[in-house]
Amino acid sequence: MIIASNFKTNYTRGSAKAFIQAIQAFIANTKSEQQVRIFAPFTALDRFDEVETLKVGAQNFYPVQNGSFTGEIGFEQLEEFGIQTVLIGHSERRHILKESQSLSAQKYDFAKARESEIIYCIGEPAEIRVQGIDAVMSYLWEQFEGIDISYDKLIIAYEPVWAIGTGLTASLEDIEEVLTRLRDKLCAPLLYGGSVKVENIETILHVNACDGVLVGTASWNENAFCEMIRIADNVKK
Numbered sequence: 001m002i003i004a005s006n007f008k009t010n011y012t013r014g015s016a017k018a019f020i021q022a023i024q025a026f027i028a029n030t031k032s033e034q035q036v037r038i039f040a041p042f043t044a045l046d047r048f049d050e051v052e053t054l055k056v057g058a059q060n061f062y063p064v065q066n067g068s069f070t071g072e073i074g075f076e077q078l079e080e081f082g083i084q085t086v087l088i089g090h091s092e093r094r095h096i097l098k099e100s101q102s103l104s105a106q107k108y109d110f111a112k113a114r115e116s117e118i119i120y121c122i123g124e125p126a127e128i129r130v131q132g133i134d135a136v137m138s139y140l141w142e143q144f145e146g147i148d149i150s151y152d153k154l155i156i157a158y159e160p161v162w163a164i165g166t167g168l169t170a171s172l173e174d175i176e177e178v179l180t181r182l183r184d185k186l187c188a189p190l191l192y193g194g195s196v197k198v199e200n201i202e203t204i205l206h207v208n209a210c211d212g213v214l215v216g217t218a219s220w221n222e223n224a225f226c227e228m229i230r231i232a233d234n235v236k237k
């Protein structure tokens with residue numbers, strides 16, 4: 001399964017390095033078979049001695065190799081650190097940073113052309129959720145506009161906006177219903193994100209169509225993140 005941590009705007013260069021090294025040691029000691037991803041801030045990216053199952057990724061990039069885009073990070077700056085996995089379409093970029101679907105699609109095409117693994121995030125806000133599952137699904141399908149769903153390095157993260165950073169996890173029925181409907185049309189691995197923590201990860205991972213989790217807040221504690229990896233190791237699917 002895929003167990004991913006999104007650091008968001010947390011951790012410094014030093015504290016991120018210590019965290020990543022601790023997770024590397026944990027994976028080596030426990031021989032965990034989980035595919036672990038850590039999305040660190042740009043300033044913390046580096047060449048880490050990655051174990052095969054742990055990749056450090058970028059939370060964002062501008063869809064250029066390099067150029068005149070003041071304040072942005074292109075792929076050249078990611079390649080310096082051997083970054084092979086990126087997040088695209090996170091709800092904080094869509095809603096807070098006002099990124100359009102068309103910019104997400106441009107980023108997607110760019111990362112795909114460079115054969116990067118892509119964790120592509122989708123999710124509906126609360127006002128759509130209250131309208132029921134059909135409204136939720138049509139909102140989610142719109143977030144696939146311009147996205148090549150047949151890309152073999154695509155991973156999809158379903159993160160309901162109202163469950164992110166709020167402590168409100170979607171119910172198991174909600175998660176199962178959405179992931180099953182996505183699974184009908186998509187072959188890519190499916191992750192759930194939104195207030196995942198040590199206390200609920202096991203039941204979420206047992207959802208049939210769920211191939212892993214993308215965790216924010218609860219993963220920012222080294223011991224908790226290790227515990228989540230350990231729990232995933234014990235979930236038989």
Ligand SMILES: O=C(CO)COP(=O)(O)O
Nearest residue numbers: 006164165194195216217
């Ligand atoms: O946004 C998320 C991961 O990308 C989820 O964040 P929380 O786990 O803090 O709800």
